[in-house]
Amino acid sequence: MFNISRKINLPSFESPVLRAKQFDDKIRAYVAENPRASVVSLTAGLDATFYRVDNGSIHWYDLDLPPAIEVREQLLPEPDRVTYIAKSLLDPSWCDDIEHTEEGIFIMAGGVLPFFEESEIKKFFSMLADNFPRSEIVFDAPLKLDDDFGAWFDMYPKEQQDEMRAVWCEALKDWWENAPQDQRDEVYDIITTLKTSVKPKGKE
Numbered sequence: 711m712f713n714i715s716r717k718i719n720l721p722s723f724e725s726p727v728l729r730a731k732q733f734d735d736k737i738r739a740y741v742a743e744n745p746r747a748s749v750v751s752l753t754a755g756l757d758a759t760f761y762r763v764d765n766g767s768i769h770w771y772d773l774d775l776p777p778a779i780e781v782r783e784q785l786l787p788e789p790d791r792v793t794y795i796a797k798s799l800l801d802p803s804w805c806d807d808i809e810h811t812e813e814g815i816f817i818m819a820g821g822v823l824p825f826f827e828e829s830e831i832k833k834f835f836s837m838l839a840d841n842f843p844r845s846e847i848v849f850d851a852p853l854k855l856d857d858d859f860g861a862w863f864d865m866y867p868k869e870q871q872d873e874m875r876a877v878w879c880e881a882l883k884d885w886w887e888n889a890p891q892d893q894r895d896e897v898y899d900i901i902t903t904l905k906t907s908v909k910p911k912g913k914e
């Protein structure tokens with residue numbers, strides 16, 4: 711299976727990179743206003759945001775489940791001003807592990823909230839509101855995993871949908887015209903297995 715994003719450059723395939731850039735921008739803006747703030751990275755995994763946004767004076771917390779933190783400790787040992795927390799983000803006791811709360815708190819939660827139940831997410835936000843009432847948070851909230859793929863598209867205004875559709879069609883057309891036959895055949899096979907019967911022109 712070839713990677714179609716390499717061929718037609720669709721923006722949605724680049725989403726992890728775009729998300730990291732957006733998160734970095736938000737954190738940098740907060741840290742510029744609050745240079746000695748605490749930043750909490752929830753579900754850190756092997757996330758390296760700290761190394762990109764550190765201003766030399768923030769306090770940083772990377773939280774993840776114990777097995778993930780164990781691996782992190784081996785591969786990325788705790789730098790100065792960074793604390794690792796081996797707990798679930800749903801365990802309210804991690805809030806007590808955050809020190810230096812008086813000069814601002816910024817929380818990031820990337821790539822995780824979609825995996826929780828709605829009731830858990832509500833509890834999670836109540837917990838944040840109770841413990842860090844003046845904090846700011848950045849998180850991503852893609853469509854629910856069982857939603858129809860097209861649902862996110864409807865969130866955009868009509869004119870923007872038209873514009874996005876036009877860019878997509880142009881990119882797809884451009885790729886289709888220049889792709890080697892074996893790749894066209896592969897795409898054609900995929901398309902014919904889709905529920906919606908949309909066939910590219912020129913192949914019957």
Ligand SMILES: C[S@@+](CC[C@H](N)C(=O)[O-])C[C@H]1O[C@@H](n2cnc3c(N)ncnc32)[C@H](O)[C@@H]1O
Nearest residue numbers: 753754755757774775778797798799820821822
């Ligand atoms: C898809 S990765 C996202 C990693 C990183 N935040 C990013 O954006 O690249 C999901 C991470 O969430 C962690 N995770 C899953 N459930 C968790 C929980 N209840 N509490 C804390 N971390 C959790 C996993 O261990 C994993 O590192």
